[in-house]
Amino acid sequence: MMNTAYNFAFFDEGSKREIRRATLKAIAIPGYQVPFASREMPIGRGWGTGGLQLTLALIGKKDVLKVIDQGSDESVNAVSIKKLVSDTTGVQLTESASEATIIQSRHRIPEVPLKKEQILVLQVPLPEPLRYFEPSEHETKKLHAEKEYSGAWLMLFEQIMKYGSMTTGADHPVMVHDRYVMAPSPIPRFDNHKMDENEALILLGAGREKKVYAVPPFTKIVSLDFEDYPFEGESFEGKCCRLCGSEGVFLDELIDEGTGETYYQCNDTGYCYEVLNKAEKAGVN
Amino acid sequence: MKLDIVHDLQSVYRKLVDSTSRPGLITDLGKEAALLDGENETGCSHSLLLLALTLLDPEVTFKVFSANADRAEKELNQLTFAKTAEADQADYLFILDDAEEGSLEDAIQRANPGTYLNPHKSAVIIAETGAIRDGDHLVLKGPGIQTSTPVNVEMDGNWIRRREEKNKEYPVGVDLIFVDQNNQLLSLPRTTQVTEKRVVMNEWVM
Known part of the structure; x- marks a missing residue:
């Protein structure tokens, strides 16, 4: 209101x-x-x-x-x-x-x-x-x-x-x-x-x-970049979101303090939810 | 006034944003203009008045080109409290359809183009034109347009060349906004390149 x-x-x-x-x-x-x-x-x-x-x-x-x-x-x-x-x-x-x-x-x-x-x-x-x-x-x-x-x-x-x-x-x-x-x-x-x-x-x-x-x-x-030093975005090759499994998106690197394990998660939470919800609707999980 | 200065002018502004960020996109101010029926004493078209109400206030200056410029300037001043200024000083130049022939070209030539340091201090020219509609008389290119986009504006004169001359030293230049009698709005910011599709004359064929 x-x-x-x-x-x-x-x-x-x-x-x-x-x-x-x-x-x-x-x-x-x-x-x-x-x-x-x-x-x-x-x-x-x-x-x-x-x-x-x-x-x-x-x-x-x-x-x-x-x-x-x-x-x-x-x-x-x-x-x-x-x-x-x-x-x-x-x-x-x-x-x-x-x-x-x-x-x-x-x-x-x-x-x-x-x-x-x-x-x-x-x-x-x-x-x-x-x-x-x-x-x-x-x-x-x-x-x-x-x-x-x-x-x-x-x-x-x-x-x-x-x-x-x-x-x-x-x-x-x-x-x-x-x-x-x-x-x-x-x-x-x-x-x-x-x-x-x-x-x-x-x-x-x-x-x-x-x-x-x-x-x-x-x-x-x-x-802005140079011919011999081209501009590059952050690369997340070989990594995916641990919640929704997305690849090729911007990932946050997180560390599990208990186990010391490093994991990755979508930075864009709205996108992550959407992927998860879609998967749930389709009955994947 | 039936026009709601908060919501209806917000809607006019959004259409102006849409048309300016996508030159060639014709937006329709008909709904808002209808609210001015019987209440517009300025001698301007409803859509031009809507733009004046959206943009003018005591912080900016304006000038009207019209056969009845004095009346329009007085009315616009009373509605918005914006003051009038000479053509080379004013922030907004309004060209009404009863203005002398060549007024648009004159306005483009005299308008303040801003400076390299402050290109935003340039003038905006808002003109009433003949019908604005889809067509391929003019071809537009530049930011906001994927490759090129065609549009028709019924207007004589060599405003296209004058505008090109005025805007050749980008970022200085002037921005144009056109409205027609059917409340169609077209915006041509300084980055838009306008080319006229010419009819090829066959008489030169040997």
Whole structure:
């Protein structure tokens, strides 16, 4: 049920309009970080306020919302965000990636391929891919304006020199539409290729840093790499989920403290449940 | 007003998002526009007014190109509290169908394209056009489109070339939004390449 003491979708209409204008600009300039006002939210900055603001500006009564936090529908952050949105809008919630019309996610792109009716909203802690080597916002804006990205490649080159391979665990920078280098948010490298020519609109919001940016559907996304050191996602070859048996998905490595045994489990819990439920219906288990 | 500024404008915004993220996708504002029947004093079409209500507020400026621009500007200002500005300064330029011939080209030429540092500070041009429908007069390419997508917009003039000139130094440029009398909406962000399918003239065949 919706709490009518608040505006629909929490915000006043002026706040929504401001976020909406910024979002439309972001869609028109793929990968470019559009500054926006980033309103105060009833959750702390850095806890998904950027994504939440995009979701609240988008959402309507007929939407079906899914919120995931590092693959999980049930972690505290995902549950709090879901509660806030559903209390102020009354929209239907789901754990199924294929039923949702809006998917807000922290650090993962769902395993189930996105469809064209869906919008993926990613929460972003650090939207500036060049911040690692350039602390000044004024300077990074200039670097983006001039398409001067040698620093981004140099950063990866230094990693190769020091460690023998690119060591970006997550948030590996990508080139959008041959123009902007963009932080894809801290999704694992495994998920980077899902952004390329994706069917759904992807919106990225950084509340603390007050930036929104977007990847429209069917936009070319290339992970930065070198000819002799090609970009590679995490590999889970020969491993599968101990619950549903899925292969070729992003797996969490867990250690049974009692036996010391290492096992793997789907990181995307919604996907894992769906596979299990399907198997149960088919009478496999 | 029968129009619900919360829910109906949310729905207009989502259609705008859909059309902008998939250039060539024509969305229908008919349902929301019908709610403005008998309540639109601006001289703009219902769908153009819906877009103005969705996007304008005191934080942005606008300009109207129309035979009755003063009236439309006054009404839009009273409805949204947005202020008017010159064509090269305004955030939103509205071209009504009674505007002088060549207004769209003029607006494209004069509109603020933003800068390399701040390409988002560019103008959005919203124009009333002839019928927007499926067809293959124009072919669109770019982000949001899988390979290419055809569309028909009934509009004369060399706006396509003017737009191309204006947007040639991407990321600076202007974004266009078209609406027709049947409340069909088409969005052409700066990344979309528009080519006109020309009729091949046979007279040159030797």
